[in-house]
Each structure stands twice: as structure tokens, then as C-alpha cells.
Amino acid sequence: MAKQNSKQMKKVLIAYRLLPEGLKDLEGKYDITLPERSYLRKEEVLEMIGDYEVLVPNFSFYTGQDIIDRGTKLELISNYGVGYNNIDVEYATQKGIAVTNIPNSTREPTAEFAFALLLAAGRRIGYYDRKLRTDDGVSWGIYAEGGLAVFGKTLGIIGMGRIGQALARRAVASGMHIIYHNRNRLDETIEKKYDARYVSLDELLRTADYISLNAPSTPETFHLIGEEELAKMKPSAVFINTARGNMVDEKALARALGKEKIAAAALDVFEDEPNILPELLTLDNVVLAPHAATKTREYRIGMSIEMARNIVGFYEKTFPVSRVNK
Numbered sequence: 206m207a208k209q210n211s212k213q214m215k216k217v218l219i220a221y222r223l224l225p226e227g228l229k230d231l232e233g234k235y236d237i238t239l240p241e242r243s244y245l246r247k248e249e250v251l252e253m254i255g256d257y258e259v260l261v262p263n264f265s266f267y268t269g270q271d272i273i274d275r276g277t278k279l280e281l282i283s284n285y286g287v288g289y290n291n292i293d294v295e296y297a298t299q300k301g302i303a304v305t306n307i308p309n310s311t312r313e314p315t316a317e318f319a320f321a322l323l324l325a326a327g328r329r330i331g332y333y334d335r336k337l338r339t340d341d342g343v344s345w346g347i348y349a350e351g352g353l354a355v356f357g358k359t360l361g362i363i364g365m366g367r368i369g370q371a372l373a374r375r376a377v378a379s380g381m382h383i384i385y386h387n388r389n390r391l392d393e394t395i396e397k398k399y400d401a402r403y404v405s406l407d408e409l410l411r412t413a414d415y416i417s418l419n420a421p422s423t424p425e426t427f428h429l430i431g432e433e434e435l436a437k438m439k440p441s442a443v444f445i446n447t448a449r450g451n452m453v454d455e456k457a458l459a460r461a462l463g464k465e466k467i468a469a470a471a472l473d474v475f476e477d478e479p480n481i482l483p484e485l486l487t488l489d490n491v492v493l494a495p496h497a498a499t500k501t502r503e504y505r506i507g508m509s510i511e512m513a514r515n516i517v518g519f520y521e522k523t524f525p526v527s528r529v530n531k
Contacts, residue, residue: 214234214235214236215235215236215258215259215280215516215520216235216236216238216256216257216258216259216278217231217235217236217237217238217257217258217259217260217261217283217516218238218245218250218253218254218257218259218260218261219237219238219239219240219261220240220244220245220250220260220261220262220263221239221240221243221244221245221261221263221285222239222240222241222242222243222244223239223285223505223509224502224505224506224509226506226509227505227506227507227508227509227510227512227513228509228513229510229513230510230513230514230516230517230524231513231516231517234517234521235259235516238253238257244263244265245263246266247263247266247272250262250263250266250272251271251272251275254272254275254276254279255275255276255277255278256278257276257278257279258278258279258280258281259279259280259281259282259283259516260272260276260279260281260282260283261282261283261284261285261512262282262284262285262291262292263285264285264286264291264478264496265478265479266291267291267292267293268282268291268292268293269292269293269296270293270296273293273296273297273300273302276302279300279302280301280302280303280519281302281303281304281305281515281516281519282297282302282303282304282305283305283512283513283515283516283519284304284305284306284307284512285307285508285509285512286306286307286311286508287306287307287308287311287312287315287368288306288421288422288448288449289304289306289529290421290422290423290449290451292304294529294530297530298530298531303519303526303528303530304528304529304530305512305515305519305526305527305528305529306527306529307508307511307512307515307527308367308527309367309511309527310499310504310507310508310510310511311368311498311499311504311508312367312368312371313371314498314499314501314504315368315371315419315447315498315499316368316369316371316372316374316375317371317375317498318447318473318494318497318498318499319368319372319417319419319445319447319473319498320372320375320376320379322445322447322471322472322473322492322494323355323360323376323415323417323443323445323471324355325471325492326443326445326469326470326471326490326491326492327352327353327354327355327415327443327469328352328353328355329350329351329352329353329469330492331492332350332489332490333350335489336350353414353441353443353468353469355379355380355381355415356379356380356381357380357381357382358381358382358414358415359381359382359383359384359412359413359414359415360372360373360376360381360382360383360384360413360414360415360416360417361384361385361386361404361409361410361412361413361415361416361417362383362384362385362386362401362417362419363385363386363406363409363416363417363418363419363420363429364386364387364418364419364420364421364448365385365386365387365391365401365419366387366419366420366421368419368447369385369417369419369420370395370398370399372417372419373385373399373401374399377399377400381415382400383399383400383401383402384401384402384403384404384408384409384412384413385401385402385403385404385409386403386404386405386406386409387403387420390403391403406434407437410434410437410438411437411438411439412439413438413439413442414439414441414442414443415442415443415444415445416438416442416443416444416445417445417446417447418430418444418445418446418447418448418452418453419447419448420448420452421448421449422448422449422451422452426452427451427452428451428452428453428454429452429453430444430446430452430453430454430457430458431453431454431457432454432457432460432461435457435458435461435466435467436461436466438461438466438467439467440465440466440467440468441467441468442467442468443467443468443469443470443471444458444467444469444470444471445470445471445472446470446471446472446473446474447473447474447498448474449474450472450474450475450476450477450478451476453472453476455475455476455482455485456482456484458470458485459482459484459485459488460484462485462488462490462491463484463488465490468490469490469491469492470490470491470492471491471492471493471494472485472491472492472493472494473494473495473496473497473498474496475496478496479495479496481493511527515527515528
């Protein structure tokens with residue numbers, strides 16, 4: 206393991222091999238352990254965690270009771286992501302452990318990627334690229350194998366929080382109309398900013414041309430989009446998910462796409478990452494990405510900075526802390 210600064214400092218175990226540019230706020234003040242390869246396996250974290258006050262978890266495994274119980278010195282879990290369904294937050298709270306996330310550095314990258322997926326799926330960019338590389342190619346005819354318009358169409362956003370609003374801003378700039386569904390209606394001033402209309406989930410599913418899932422993953426939103434919800438969508442609808450994979454019944458989605466019950470989908474998240482449902486891999490009307498919404502060097506360094514500042518803010522009160530439990 207690569208180590209930095211080991212005096213009487215709070216010890217931070219980072220489960221990813223993050224770039225040093227994003228960890229400058231920790232240098233000289235915290236004892237940092239980074240994996241020598243790309244990430245730590247769960248067994249390694251279980252073996253090591255007893256010596257650390259802070260854990261920066263790896264999304265590839267669940268930070269549950271087993272890790273928390275082994276972390277007898279744990280005071281803070283500083284998540285490297287906006288979603289925190291990879292952590293048993295309730296159990297951490299019971300143990301008096303703070304949990305933080307990084308909503309600010311992930312907002313614009315995720316909205317940017319969601320809109321890119323919307324365009325890619327609606328305008329069939331991935332399909333055309335694949336087909337042009339084959340012997341059969343793609344039709345150059347005027348109407349054959351056409352995509353779907355974006356300008357003037359209605360985007361339904363499920364979860365109009367930070368990311369949902371950032372997506373709405375991009376969509377409005379491209380001439381789209383916004384409807385949204387939230388647990389709670391937004392303030393009227395926010396609605397006016399995007400000329401957005403609050404609707405029931407049922408109305409959104411039935412009327413939107415494009416549907417983007419941007420809500421948080423909770424026990425209540427598990428398989429929020431399933432067979433019944435997909436059946437309500439227009440045959441011309443395009444579904445986009447950059448939230449969490451477990452919010453969608455992937456088998457039901459694959460069936461709907463295969464039977465052309467909806468026109469297309471674009472997915473950046475999956476139920477069993479990094480594994481993808483085999484049926485999805487065979488379909489031409491779905492765009493797939495490897496949880497890549499924030500996957501640029503700049504964005505990932507920005508995430509590291511926000512994560513590190515949660516740690517510094519927690520202990521030193523010098524930065525605001527995005528805490529998800531009390």
C-alpha cells in the first residue's frame with residue numbers, strides 16, 4: 206500500500222487509487238492509505254479497516270455491517286459518489302458514524318452525460334456507428350432507419366433535484382418542454398426557471414417523449430420502473446437512466462425494448478454492476494455505458510476534492526460537509 210504522513214493523524218483508508226491532485230487538502234494533516242493497484246477488494250478492507258478512522262468506500266462492494274463492525278475506530282465514511290446506497294447508512298448511524306456524499310461535483314457531469322445519452326438514443330447515434338462498421342451497413346435512404354426528434358419534444362424528469370434541474374437546463378436550451386415528478390413539488394420560482402410543470406408519475410409516463418430517471422435510490426424506489434410503468438409509456442418513448450440500476454426492472458425493460466413497446470433506452474447504471482443483463486447486450490435500441498457519467502480526469506479530480514473536503518470539514522470545520530445522516 207502507498208502511504209503518506211503517518212504521525213498522530215486521523216487515518217484515512219481510500220479504496221480507490223485516486224490521483225494525488227484531488228487529495229491536496231488532506232496532505233500533511235491526515236495519514237492516507239491508497240491501494241497500489243486500481244482498488245481494494247472487500248477482503249482487504251475487512252482486514253485493514255480496524256486501524257482507520259475514515260473510510261472512502263469502493264462502489265464495487267457494499268459497505269455493510271461486516272465492514273462497519275470491523276471498523277472499531279471508524280468515525281466517518283466519506284463516500285466517493287453522490288448516491289450512497291452502497292453504504293448501510295442506518296447501521297452506520299446506529300454506530301455513531303457520519304456518512305457524507307459529494308452532490309456538487311457530480312451534478313453537472315451527470316446531467317451532461319444524461320443529455321448525451323438522450324441524444325444518442327433518440328437520434329440513434331450508437332446504432333448508426335455500429336452498423337456502419339459492419340458489412341451490411343445502414344440504409345442511407347431518406348426515411349429508413351430514422352431516429353426521433355428532440356427539439357419541441359417533452360422531457361419527463363423523475364427526480365427534479367440538483368441533477369434533474371441541471372438536465373432540465375440543457376433540455377430547455379435545446380428546445381424541449383419539461384414536466385417532472387418529485388416526492389414534493391418544487392418552489393414556483395424554480396418551476397418558472399425551466400417552465401417546468403409538476404405532474405403525477407402516471408401522467409409523466411403516459412405523456413413524455415423522453416423519460417429520465419434522476420431520483421435517489423431508496424427502498425421505496427427499488428424497481429420504480431417495471432413492467433407496469435413501461436406499459437404506460439408511448440411506443441415512441443425513450444428512457445434514460447443515470448441514477449441507479451436497482452431502480453429499474455432490467456428484465457422488464459429488455460422485454461419492452463425487444464418487443465418495441467418503447468422505442469429506445471440509454472443506461473449508464475445497472476442492477477448488478479459491472480455485470481450487464483445479457484438480453485440488453487443483444488438489442489440495437491439501447492445505448493449502454495459503464496457508469497461513466499463522471500468519467501473524465503477533470504470531473505473525477507473534482508469529486509476527489511469534494512470528498513477530501515468533507516473529511517477536512519468534518520474534523521476541522523473549515524469546509525461545508527455534505528452529511529447524509531445525523
